[in-house]
Amino acid sequence: MSDAIEPKPGILEIAPYKGGDSHAEGVADVVKLSSNENPFGPPEGARDALRKTAHLLHRYPDGGHGDLRRAIGEVNGLDPERIICGAGSDEIISMLCQAYTGPGTEVIHTEHGFAMYRISAMASGATPVEVPEHERKVDVDAILDACTFRTKLVFLANPANPTGTMIGANEVGRLAADLPPHTLLVLDGAYAEYVDGYDGGARLVEKRDNVVMTRTFSKIYGLGGLRVGWAYGPAHVVDVLNRVRGPFNLGSAQLAAAEAAVRDTEFVDRSRAENARLRAWLARALAELGVPSDTSCANFVLARFDSVEEAEACEAHLRQNGLLVRKVGGYKLPNCLRITVGDEASCRRVVHTIARFKDAAA
Numbered sequence: 001m002s003d004a005i006e007p008k009p010g011i012l013e014i015a016p017y018k019g020g021d022s023h024a025e026g027v028a029d030v031v032k033l034s035s036n037e038n039p040f041g042p043p044e045g046a047r048d049a050l051r052k053t054a055h056l057l058h059r060y061p062d063g064g065h066g067d068l069r070r071a072i073g074e075v076n077g078l079d080p081e082r083i084i085c086g087a088g089s090d091e092i093i094s095m096l097c098q099a100y101t102g103p104g105t106e107v108i109h110t111e112h113g114f115a116m117y118r119i120s121a122m123a124s125g126a127t128p129v130e131v132p133e134h135e136r137k138v139d140v141d142a143i144l145d146a147c148t149f150r151t152k153l154v155f156l157a158n159p160a161n162p163t164g165t166m167i168g169a170n171e172v173g174r175l176a177a178d179l180p181p182h183t184l185l186v187l188d189g190a191y192a193e194y195v196d197g198y199d200g201g202a203r204l205v206e207k208r209d210n211v212v213m214t215r216t217f218s219k220i221y222g223l224g225g226l227r228v229g230w231a232y233g234p235a236h237v238v239d240v241l242n243r244v245r246g247p248f249n250l251g252s253a254q255l256a257a258a259e260a261a262v263r264d265t266e267f268v269d270r271s272r273a274e275n276a277r278l279r280a281w282l283a284r285a286l287a288e289l290g291v292p293s294d295t296s297c298a299n300f301v302l303a304r305f306d307s308v309e310e311a312e313a314c315e316a317h318l319r320q321n322g323l324l325v326r327k328v329g330g331y332k333l334p335n336c337l338r339i340t341v342g343d344e345a346s347c348r349r350v351v352h353t354i355a356r357f358k359d360a361a362a
């Protein structure tokens with residue numbers, strides 16, 4: 001027996017998650033466009049609600065998240081009993097892996113899929129299985145072909161990060177219907193609110209017992225710093241997740257601010273409309289500079305450059321000019337940069353700075 005303190009097999013093979021940068025060496029005034037945050041911040045009501053929790057900090061929070069679940073349910077037309085909340089959707093992803101996977105099981109994610117699927121699978125001892133996409137779009141048949149008797153979870157972000165692409169409800173429904181009976185489909189709706197009229201897959205969850213939807217307060221609600229996410233699933237899945245969930249995984253400030261935020265549907269509508277307007281402008285302006293992108297359904301644009309070298313040089317140029325965007329080589333997209341749709345001034349600055357970069361290279 002070894003006398004060294006060692007983690008479980010596989011843990012040291014995990015490449016730690018790398019978040020978007022928020023500082024640039026030698027630049028005081030940066031614009032952060034690297035983490036898909038809402039440039040308008042959170043709704044005012046969320047700030048007020050958070051302040052009001054200050055006098056309650058000596059009390060444990062409501063471990064059942066009752067008020068927040070009811071608010072999410074009312075606003076989205078969902079059964080609160082089938083909602084579970086976590087410290088960001090990251091925690092929900094982790095709980096799903098913890099509860100359903102382990103050594104000898106497989107977790108499917110797609111080629112350019114969100115990094116936490118792989119990390120959480122490996123942390124649980126499961127084997128992550130990467131499935132090819134088609135031109136940066138999820139390929140349902142490729143996922144179905146990759147399923148084995150070991151496949152416990154399939155993670156699918158729709159819209160996807162970092163590509164911004166989306167597949168239609170019919171395709172998602174076909175995937176859910178054709179999965180093996182022992183496989184749970186996790187529909188990650190982190191960017192669902194950016195798609196007008198889209199329910200993130202909630203109705204599919206209600207029709208089936210093998211689909212769970214995850215959502216977050218970190219993107220359109222502007223609360224990334226607080227860490228609140230939630231899931232909507234079949235009763236049997238919610239029951240399982242509640243067994244692995246920490247008893248007080250969300251603090252009272254998180255609960256209060258998220259509840260106020262979810263009730264401010266006007267804020268969400270305004271953020272969605274402004275994002276759509278500026279995203280279209282940004283994508284068109286970049287295309288005119290010779291930097292194409294796929295039609296994005298989220299709050300970012302995946303800008304494609306002619307080469308890896310050009311993408312890296314452009315990222316460095318943006319950084320020198322105080323604009324932080326995301327390199328996505330780790331997502332197998334080394335010739336691309338993911339640029340969050342900021343406010344109008346930031347979008348204009350990005351285009352102006354990339355135009356100067358292209359001029360200098362010409």
Ligand SMILES: Cc1ncc(COP(=O)(O)O)c(C=O)c1O
Pocket residue numbers: 035036087088089090091114157160161188190215216217218224227228229
């Ligand atoms: C697709 C996707 N899922 C989940 C998350 C996790 O979000 P959070 O843990 O902040 O809710 C992110 C964050 O970037 C994401 O892009």
